[in-house]
Amino acid sequence: xxxxxxxxxxxxxxxxxxxxxxxxxxxxxxxxxxxxxxxxxxxxxxxxxxxxxxxxxxxxxxxxxxxxxxxxxxxxxxxxxxxxxxxxxxxxxxxxxxxxxxxxxxxxxxxxxxxxxxxxxxxxxxxxxxxxxxxxxxxxxxxxxxxxxxxxxxxxxxxxxxxxxxxxxxxxxxxx
Amino acid sequence: xxxxxxxxxxxxxxxxxxxxxxxxxxxxxxxxxxxxxxxxxxxxxxxxxxxxxxxxxxxxxxxxxxxxxxxxxxxxxxxxxxxxxxxxxxxxxxxxxxxxxxxxxxxxxxxxxxxxxxxxxxxxxxxxxxxxxxxxxxxxxxxxxxxxxxxxxxxxxxxxxxxxxxxxxxxxxxxxxxxxxxxxxxxxxxxxxxxxxxxxxxxxxxxxxxxxxxxxxxxxxxxxxxxxxxxxxxxxxxx
Numbered sequence: 001x002x003x004x005x006x007x008x009x010x011x012x013x014x015x016x017x018x019x020x021x022x023x024x025x026x027x028x029x030x031x032x033x034x035x036x037x038x039x040x041x042x043x044x045x046x047x048x049x050x051x052x053x054x055x056x057x058x059x060x061x062x063x064x065x066x067x068x069x070x071x072x073x074x075x076x077x078x079x080x081x082x083x084x085x086x087x088x089x090x091x092x093x094x095x096x097x098x099x100x101x102x103x104x105x106x107x108x109x110x111x112x113x114x115x116x117x118x119x120x121x122x123x124x125x126x127x128x129x130x131x132x133x134x135x136x137x138x139x140x141x142x143x144x145x146x147x148x149x150x151x152x153x154x155x156x157x158x159x160x161x162x163x164x165x166x167x168x169x170x171x172x173x174x175x176x
Numbered sequence: 177x178x179x180x181x182x183x184x185x186x187x188x189x190x191x192x193x194x195x196x197x198x199x200x201x202x203x204x205x206x207x208x209x210x211x212x213x214x215x216x217x218x219x220x221x222x223x224x225x226x227x228x229x230x231x232x233x234x235x236x237x238x239x240x241x242x243x244x245x246x247x248x249x250x251x252x253x254x255x256x257x258x259x260x261x262x263x264x265x266x267x268x269x270x271x272x273x274x275x276x277x278x279x280x281x282x283x284x285x286x287x288x289x290x291x292x293x294x295x296x297x298x299x300x301x302x303x304x305x306x307x308x309x310x311x312x313x314x315x316x317x318x319x320x321x322x323x324x325x326x327x328x329x330x331x332x333x334x335x336x337x338x339x340x341x342x343x344x345x346x347x348x349x350x351x352x353x354x355x356x357x358x359x360x361x362x363x364x365x366x367x368x369x370x371x372x373x374x375x376x377x378x379x380x381x382x383x384x385x386x387x388x389x390x391x392x393x394x395x396x397x398x399x400x401x402x403x404x405x406x407x408x409x410x411x412x413x414x415x
Binding site for chain 2: 175176
């Protein structure tokens, strides 16, 4: 594996808990920041995904047309794609609507018990009929289970990637 | 029958062991601290060979055999772990996860679930098989217990404990294949069951969060199925 210099993190359909867990690495973030450059993330300002990123951590499932567009571009421009957390891995809570489809969810949120009912259509991406785990849409290199994965688990993944290994989390981290 | 004819000598993972003729491969292996993963098996209940997690390779057999319902034989050569067996077990586990809606993060059994721990021990980090997302009912009509079919793996431990230990025969299975459901009486709501004694044994033996106690739903209480072998021994002692 080539030298890892750039890191990106993305937030698809998830609760941001995986990113909280990432921040939960505390002082280890300082150690990592001297080895990685964080080039794209909800935590930094850059708005477009760079041409080339060595490692991208993906939080969340693929739930909207925008998620779909994003993850395809990210895959194309990423060396090692890491599915981070249960939403990315299994669909998790994000995929609970798959038993009924998106329509009842839209009605529940935007029409029932709302003073001015309206289903938003402008400025928001359309929902996909089915929420999907990341690996059902694009090939994934590393799977990190957990809701969220612990800070220790994320640190282990990043350390191993820096050391030139592609980590496997089987027997190390569990769903939930 | 002489004592010697009751003994069988076999090898499990290259280790030569002796077992009683009426023992299964699983019993013999566990007596010798050789680990074989199981899900539907529970000490104290009869075996059904439903989950297939305990598949092992027996030299000369054309297919993998479930260790829980295969009796030991003289000269048997059993392999409990190799890449082929591991692949089958992981696939079976993936089928369990894909078949219903197992969402560990919001489950009452999170951290105390046998399905979840199997995924950890077998190193299953994701499911390649497309999830089915079936629409399944939750029956909370019983004052103390709930059955959530989304989390059921159809191991039938509840059915067996209700019949074999409690003697109430409240639980049964309806339907076929993935459409099967565990039901109370003739699919009456659990709360209206006339046979249920509300003993709670089914809840204690359920390996997942499919059966749970309402007042403990949020506290992640570990289930206690350890009473079964004890009950069995005490009852057999009486006869």
